Amino acid sequence: MAGSASDRRTRLTVLVALAANLVIAAAKTVGGLASGSPALLSEAAHSVADSLNEVFLLAALRRSRRPADARHPFGYGKERFFWALLAAVGIFVMGGCFSFYQGLSALRRGDHESPEGYTAGLIVLGVALVSEGTSLARALHQARREKPGALDPALRTVIAEDSTAVLGVALAMAGMVLHLTTGSVVWEAAASLGIGLLLVYVAFRLGRDARDQLIGEAVDPELRDDLAGFLTRQGEIDNVAELLTMRLGMDSVLVAARIDLAPGIDSERVEEVSMRIREAMADRWPQADQVFLDITNAPPRTGR
Numbered sequence: 001m002a003g004s005a006s007d008r009r010t011r012l013t014v015l016v017a018l019a020a021n022l023v024i025a026a027a028k029t030v031g032g033l034a035s036g037s038p039a040l041l042s043e044a045a046h047s048v049a050d051s052l053n054e055v056f057l058l059a060a061l062r063r064s065r066r067p068a069d070a071r072h073p074f075g076y077g078k079e080r081f082f083w084a085l086l087a088a089v090g091i092f093v094m095g096g097c098f099s100f101y102q103g104l105s106a107l108r109r110g111d112h113e114s115p116e117g118y119t120a121g122l123i124v125l126g127v128a129l130v131s132e133g134t135s136l137a138r139a140l141h142q143a144r145r146e147k148p149g150a151l152d153p154a155l156r157t158v159i160a161e162d163s164t165a166v167l168g169v170a171l172a173m174a175g176m177v178l179h180l181t182t183g184s185v186v187w188e189a190a191a192s193l194g195i196g197l198l199l200v201y202v203a204f205r206l207g208r209d210a211r212d213q214l215i216g217e218a219v220d221p222e223l224r225d226d227l228a229g230f231l232t233r234q235g236e237i238d239n240v241a242e243l244l245t246m247r248l249g250m251d252s253v254l255v256a257a258r259i260d261l262a263p264g265i266d267s268e269r270v271e272e273v274s275m276r277i278r279e280a281m282a283d284r285w286p287q288a289d290q291v292f293l294d295i296t297n298a299p300p301r302t303g304r
Contacts, residue, residue, distance in 0.1 A: 010155050011061050013139050017158050018054035020131045021047045021165075031124040038106035038185075039172040040121045042099035042192040043128070046168055046199065049094035050161045053087035057154040060084065064249060074290060077249015078214060084153040085210035091161070092203035096196045103192030106185050118176055125176075129169045136162035153213065153250075157206055164202045168195045219245045219253055227288070230281065231257060236273045238262040254290040255281070261295055270295055 025047035032041035060083030068075040139159045175191025178184075218224065224245055231240045239260040246254045265273065278291045 007061055007065065009142050009145075011058065013135075013142050013158055014054050014057050014061070014154060016138055017135045017162060018051060018058070020135045021051040021054065024128045024131055025051055027124045028128065031121040035118050035121040037118060037121050037172075037176055037179075037188065038102040039175040039188045039191040039195070040125065042102045042195045043125070043168055043172045045098035045102075046095045046165065046195065047128075049090050049199075050165065052094065053090045053157065053161065056083045056087045056090065057157060060154055074248050074254070075252060077247075077252045080153050080250060081210045081213040084157055085207055085214065087157050088203045088207035088210060091164075091199055091206070096199035096203060099192050099196030099199060103189045103196060106189040106192065109185070118180055122173060122176055125169050125173050129166065129173075132162055132165040132169060136166060153210065156209070160202050160206055164198055167198060171195055171198070213247060216246045219247060223253075223285075227255060227257075227281070227285070230284065231259060231277070234277060236262055236265060236277075248290065251287045252289050253285070253287045254292075255288050256292045256294070258294040258296070 025044055028040055028044035028047055031037070032044050060080045063083075064076050064079040066076040066079075136159065139155060139162055143155060143159060171191045171194050175188040175194075178187035219227075224243065227245070228240055228243050231237055231243070237259050240257060241260060242258040244254075244256045248254055261270065261273065274293050274295055277293060281288050281291055
């Protein structure tokens, strides 16, 4: 239930970001074509990339909630990580590469634009700054409500996109103002290249995180220590020989432990003990919905 409520909040945050980016992308494109500003066109490509990525994130939220089946017995939770990886690729290809292209093209052309077109472009960027800042504020507000170490990759991507958008708009505005002031397009080309570098860096960070989660990432050390401590405190357990964990989704964790039972426990009680421990772990950590215990009997202790 908590996961569903969190999903609804994340979906609303993504929808807010998508609506803002669609409007901003249209305005930046019109302003960029009218003024010929490479920095403004770079920002238009950035907003188009963000809009496409938010469509990816909405697909991730929907598809990751499908129930487990015979083909995917552990469910579809990792769909979120896959779509987050696609979003990172989209930021790199559509945003970063186009920004580099605009910056290098401006340097080759050496354009000198009229102040009239740039005034409209700066107004568009001012509106975009307010809109992106509002979307970022909402995403950060939701992030503060989430559990530490368990931030939804969709929400993480929105925060990264909106933070980059705010910085990108600031760079574009600075480049346009310096272009108008000095008459040199170098400033605006530098702004476009800076936007491209920023997008490539963000895409790399998001892609690396998604890759780690797709490969199979362990839970955070604090949760692992809690799980190990819980097992160690059970009277029937003599020793926790090995504990492996892996995140299967936002609210699904696989726990595999090899444990030695205390001496003297009858073989008939092994299943009972195993069931009790699994149920106790599920009650305490609902996300630990896949618990596997490899149980062995510890040898009797002998005195020396």
